[in-house]
Amino acid sequence: MGKTPTPRHWVGFDLGGTKMLAQVFTDDFKSLGRERKKTRPQHAAASGLARISETIRGAIREAGLTAEDISGIGIGCPGPVDMDRGVLLSPPNLAWDTVDVGAALTKEFGCPVAVMNDVDAGVYGEYRFGSAKDSFCAVGVFPGTGIGGGCVYRGEILRGRSSSCMEIGHCHVVPNGPVCGCGQRGCLESVASRHAIAAAAARAALRGEAPHLLAETGTDIANIRSGALAEAIAHGDTVVADIVREAARLIGIAVSTVVNMLAADTIILGGGLVEAMPELFTTNVDRAARKRVMPAYRDAFQVIAAALGDDAAAIGAAAWARHVIHEKSSKGSG
Amino acid sequence: MGKTPTPRHWVGFDLGGTKMLAQVFTDDFKSLGRERKKTRPQHAAASGLARISETIRGAIREAGLTAEDISGIGIGCPGPVDMDRGVLLSPPNLAWDTVDVGAALTKEFGCPVAVMNDVDAGVYGEYRFGSAKDSFCAVGVFPGTGIGGGCVYRGEILRGRSSSCMEIGHCHVVPNGPVCGCGQRGCLESVASRHAIAAAAARAALRGEAPHLLAETGTDIANIRSGALAEAIAHGDTVVADIVREAARLIGIAVSTVVNMLAADTIILGGGLVEAMPELFTTNVDRAARKRVMPAYRDAFQVIAAALGDDAAAIGAAAWARHVIHEKSSKGSG
Numbered sequence: 102m103g104k105t106p107t108p109r110h111w112v113g114f115d116l117g118g119t120k121m122l123a124q125v126f127t128d129d130f131k132s133l134g135r136e137r138k139k140t141r142p143q144h145a146a147a148s149g150l151a152r153i154s155e156t157i158r159g160a161i162r163e164a165g166l167t168a169e170d171i172s173g174i175g176i177g178c179p180g181p182v183d184m185d186r187g188v189l190l191s192p193p194n195l196a197w198d199t200v201d202v203g204a205a206l207t208k209e210f211g212c213p214v215a216v217m218n219d220v221d222a223g224v225y226g227e228y229r230f231g232s233a234k235d236s237f238c239a240v241g242v243f244p245g246t247g248i249g250g251g252c253v254y255r256g257e258i259l260r261g262r263s264s265s266c267m268e269i270g271h272c273h274v275v276p277n278g279p280v281c282g283c284g285q286r287g288c289l290e291s292v293a294s295r296h297a298i299a300a301a302a303a304r305a306a307l308r309g310e311a312p313h314l315l316a317e318t319g320t321d322i323a324n325i326r327s328g329a330l331a332e333a334i335a336h337g338d339t340v341v342a343d344i345v346r347e348a349a350r351l352i353g354i355a356v357s358t359v360v361n362m363l364a365a366d367t368i369i370l371g372g373g374l375v376e377a378m379p380e381l382f383t384t385n386v387d388r389a390a391r392k393r394v395m396p397a398y399r400d401a402f403q404v405i406a407a408a409l410g411d412d413a414a415a416i417g418a419a420a421w422a423r424h425v426i427h428e429k430s431s432k433g434s435g
Numbered sequence: 436m437g438k439t440p441t442p443r444h445w446v447g448f449d450l451g452g453t454k455m456l457a458q459v460f461t462d463d464f465k466s467l468g469r470e471r472k473k474t475r476p477q478h479a480a481a482s483g484l485a486r487i488s489e490t491i492r493g494a495i496r497e498a499g500l501t502a503e504d505i506s507g508i509g510i511g512c513p514g515p516v517d518m519d520r521g522v523l524l525s526p527p528n529l530a531w532d533t534v535d536v537g538a539a540l541t542k543e544f545g546c547p548v549a550v551m552n553d554v555d556a557g558v559y560g561e562y563r564f565g566s567a568k569d570s571f572c573a574v575g576v577f578p579g580t581g582i583g584g585g586c587v588y589r590g591e592i593l594r595g596r597s598s599s600c601m602e603i604g605h606c607h608v609v610p611n612g613p614v615c616g617c618g619q620r621g622c623l624e625s626v627a628s629r630h631a632i633a634a635a636a637a638r639a640a641l642r643g644e645a646p647h648l649l650a651e652t653g654t655d656i657a658n659i660r661s662g663a664l665a666e667a668i669a670h671g672d673t674v675v676a677d678i679v680r681e682a683a684r685l686i687g688i689a690v691s692t693v694v695n696m697l698a699a700d701t702i703i704l705g706g707g708l709v710e711a712m713p714e715l716f717t718t719n720v721d722r723a724a725r726k727r728v729m730p731a732y733r734d735a736f737q738v739i740a741a742a743l744g745d746d747a748a749a750i751g752a753a754a755w756a757r758h759v760i761h762e763k764s765s766k767g768s769g
Contacts, residue, residue, distance in 0.1 A: 180731070181698075181729060181731040181732070190730075190731035191730050191731060237595065237596035238595060238596070250696070254593075259588075259697070260698065261571065261572065261697070261698025261699070261700065261732075261735070262571035262572070262698070262700050262735075264698050264731060264732070264735070265698070266695075266696060266697050266698035267696050267697075268695040268696065268729055269695075269696065271695045271728075271729050272692050272695065272696070273608075273688055273691065273692055273727065274607075275610070276609070276610065283729050283730065284730065285727055354607055357607065358606050358607055358692060359696065361600075361602040361603075361605045361606065362584070362600060362601050362602065362603065362606070362693065362696065362697075363593070363595070363600050363601075363696075364515075364594065364595025364596070364598050364599070364600035365595070366595065366596050393607065393619055394605075395515060395602055395605050395617050396524075396525050396617065396618065397514070397515040397524035397525060397598060398515070398595075398598070401595070401596075401598070
């Protein structure tokens with residue numbers, strides 16, 4: 102009462118399958134500091150949690166702040182999460198199981214923590230600050246290690262009773278298709294993720310059909326990253342372009358299902374692959390989806406690339422944390 | 436002011452592919468009158484609209500009321516609708532196109548009209564009065580002439596910016612499958628609707644594999660209705676049971692996609708087919724869906740049969756009309 106209110110700061114965290122990013126924001130979402138580390142998905146959950154804390158501390162330090170200055174943390178995580186309890190639910194592409202990340206970070210940093218799916222965070226970021234402003238229903242599809250999905254419906258993250266939802270990567274697209282990380286066969290993720298594309302490209306290289314990729318990157322799929330694929334295409338490896346086009350077509354089929362089910366007006370494609378080849382992805386996803394949706398929805402949606410790049414999930418997680426924590430404290434004081 | 440308020444009455448209307456039902460309710464949803472007619476889907480829209488009005492007038496008459504006593508009409512229609520403008524958007528199983536049903540009924544009956552998808556109406560009915568009470572996210576799948584879908588999310592019908600959504604019948608389940616009424620191939624509806632089941636059963640009968648069906652009903656698919664299928668199964672036509680089981684399995688695959696996308700906690704199966712064979716449908720849809728959903732969702736949903744039977748859509752449409760019209764008038768007076 103009477104005192105100048107302490108300025109509020111928010112941490113946004115993006116836990117990816119290959120890298121993690123912490124970013125510190127002012128109350129109006131100017132970035133003050135950031136820190137990035139590799140995820141090491143094969144390591145155990147405890148060492149993963151320690152690494153997350155370390156990364157957040159690094160970003161807070163870079164912002165010239167201490168943990169006491171942080172009003173809340175938002176963290177976007179791969180796969181389904183229990184949004185109410187702040188728990189990761191067996192993420193398909195991390196060797197972790199039901200990790201209590203919310204409680205661990207609350208204990209460590211002494212502030213409320215909002216746990217959400219990483220693509221939900223990214224789509225919320227695009228909805229608030231990027232290319233999905235004013236969308237009624239924005240669905241994000243982020244092909245990467247897996248294929249993440251997220252949805253902002255009427256300004257709120259679409260969710261289950263306690264869990265996140267919109268696991269578009271596990272949409273069934275190829276009957277009796279390859280085995281997926283989730284245990285099923287023929288999920289979108291099993292045929293159109295970066296891992297699936299890299300494996301198909303490696304086989305093409307081994308057959309001598311992608312000479313640039315073979316010469317520059319080789320056939321180790323761990324090395325065939327988005328940039329290597331884009332470069333091979335730019336240097337005339339047309340088979341690699343065909344592989345990406347087919348992945349985009351399959352994503353488009355899943356997108357047509359999403360549009361038929363949600364009448365979504367905005368489909369946002371994001372992640373490293375899309376950033377490296379935005380035109381190739383948006384064009385082919387758009388074509389395949391528009392061909393398959395019901396006539397009533399054919400002209401009622403757009404397929405666009407994410408505008409905020411790698412930062413979408415971190416800023417989205419921070420903004421969602423503020424939205425949720427602010428809401429709770431307003432209710433508490435009301 | 437000071438006067439006893441006039442008692443309010445609501446009309447609920449269910450426009451199906453084969454029949455239409457009008458029902459008149461009190462403000463607390465006791466049924467006062469009902470009227471039912473065949474839809475005649477091949478007839479033009481104008482004659483369809485006249486038939487709808489006639490059916491509503493019949494129900495109002497049976498309730499001992501006149502059009503002036505009606506506070507609002509809710510109408511559930513097959514296929515996508517423009518909920519704001521009250522327009523049907525090229526329903527796949529009616530020979531109508533963009534019919535302005537809301538405006539026509541408002542003109543005819545002088546009251547507000549809420550136009551919605553028929554399965555949205557049915558699911559809302561089940562959510563308010565039937566088997567889906569307290570659901571966080573209830574998704575309805577009603578296999579009939581086509582396969583309708585609907586969703587009530589946190590107490591509201593899930594929708595697009597202006598249109599209805601949840602067109603689960605057009606979920607892609609069989610690559611290069613049969614041509615669907617929507618123009619695409621391999622939609623769920625093309626392989627698991629009553630028409631698809633009837634066609635498969637007719638072929639089995641013609642091959643001599645369904646002797647009871649052949650003897651009692653014949654091979655005209657227009658005659659192979661839900662009751663005839665159930666009876667053939669009860670009398671030992673196991674091939675017919677296999678056909679229904681396979682349709683239920685395909686519905687289960689589409690349901691697994693819905694659960695992965697929406698983390699729906701309740702799947703309601705309804706319509707004539709399910710009413711005739713509730714156990715066969717719920718068991719096989721449940722099994723196929725549970726097998727395919729992500730581990731995080733495996734124990735987080737139920738598959739149940741609708742409880743309100745044929746009346747779900749009419750009472751749901753009436754209740755939604757009251758919800759929407761009441762909301763609008765509250766806002767107007769606030």
